[in-house]
Amino acid sequence: MTGAAHTAGRIQVRVQSDPFDVGHETARLLGLEDGTGGISSFMGIVRGGNGLVALELEHYPGMCEDALTVLAEEAFSRFALIGCTVIHRVGRLLVGEPIVLVLAAAAHRAAALDATHFLIDRLKTGAPFWKAEEFTDGQRLWVESRSEDEAAAAGW
Amino acid sequence: MSGTATILYFAALRERIGRGSETVPLTADVSTVGDLLAERRRQDETLEDVFAQPGRVRVAVNRVLGDLSTPVHAGDEVAFFPPMTGG
Numbered sequence: 001m002t003g004a005a006h007t008a009g010r011i012q013v014r015v016q017s018d019p020f021d022v023g024h025e026t027a028r029l030l031g032l033e034d035g036t037g038g039i040s041s042f043m044g045i046v047r048g049g050n051g052l053v054a055l056e057l058e059h060y061p062g063m064c065e066d067a068l069t070v071l072a073e074e075a076f077s078r079f080a081l082i083g084c085t086v087i088h089r090v091g092r093l094l095v096g097e098p099i100v101l102v103l104a105a106a107a108h109r110a111a112a113l114d115a116t117h118f119l120i121d122r123l124k125t126g127a128p129f130w131k132a133e134e135f136t137d138g139q140r141l142w143v144e145s146r147s148e149d150e151a152a153a154a155g156w
Numbered sequence: 157m158s159g160t161a162t163i164l165y166f167a168a169l170r171e172r173i174g175r176g177s178e179t180v181p182l183t184a185d186v187s188t189v190g191d192l193l194a195e196r197r198r199q200d201e202t203l204e205d206v207f208a209q210p211g212r213v214r215v216a217v218n219r220v221l222g223d224l225s226t227p228v229h230a231g232d233e234v235a236f237f238p239p240m241t242g243g
Contacts, residue, residue: 060237127242130241131241142167144239145212149243150239
């Protein structure tokens with residue numbers, strides 16, 4: 001069995017340079033089913049400080065979307081979701097700009113919140129994205145993977 | 157074994173190597189990712205330098221994560237990249 005049939009229209013995964021519209025994405029999940037009791041969301045933002053100006057996000061086209069879809073399908077069945085959405089931006093993003101959006105719709109809050117937490121933890125180390133940091137002094141550094149992130153992903 | 161494989165490099169590896177992709181012939185000696193990498197390192201000084209540096213490298217074959225023992229066949233897409241840092 002594949003996830004495709006029973007999740008058609010219920011799982012949305014996108015990798016894009018454009019901004020996303022949280023209201024629009026939430027409304028799309030709201031329209032799926034009367035049985036929805038809650039929609040949980042997480043939005044990741046480019047965090048300033050230490051002279052950071054921007055992040056440059058690179059991805060592996062194709063593999064990245066596949067990996068996010070596998071994660072979303074796992075969340076969908078594991079937490080009995082009604083729908084979920086994962087949108088990840090790529091390219092150069094300034095401090096304060098949204099990077100990633102995870103939405104999970106479920107009958108009850110625990111499932112929606114847990115699924116959101118699962119998705120954001122797992123996608124940090126499980127989908128082929130890489131970040132380079134750009135600083136005010138012109139320095140540019142690739143972000144190293146953090147052991148805390150790997151531990152958080154493994155915790156699920 | 158004959159034919160070619162496409163090798164992709166991403167992020168810091170791509171920048172250090174100076175290119176994002178290359179198409180290489182698959183010789184009879186190459187049956188795994190480890191064989192392919194060893195052969196490329198022997199053939200190309202830049203690759204030898206970059207892969208000799210400490211740091212973890214991940215590999216995917218045909219867009220599925222693998223390791224040095226993953227088989228490589230003609231027409232495959234083999235990607236090398238640093239640990240992923242999304243989110």
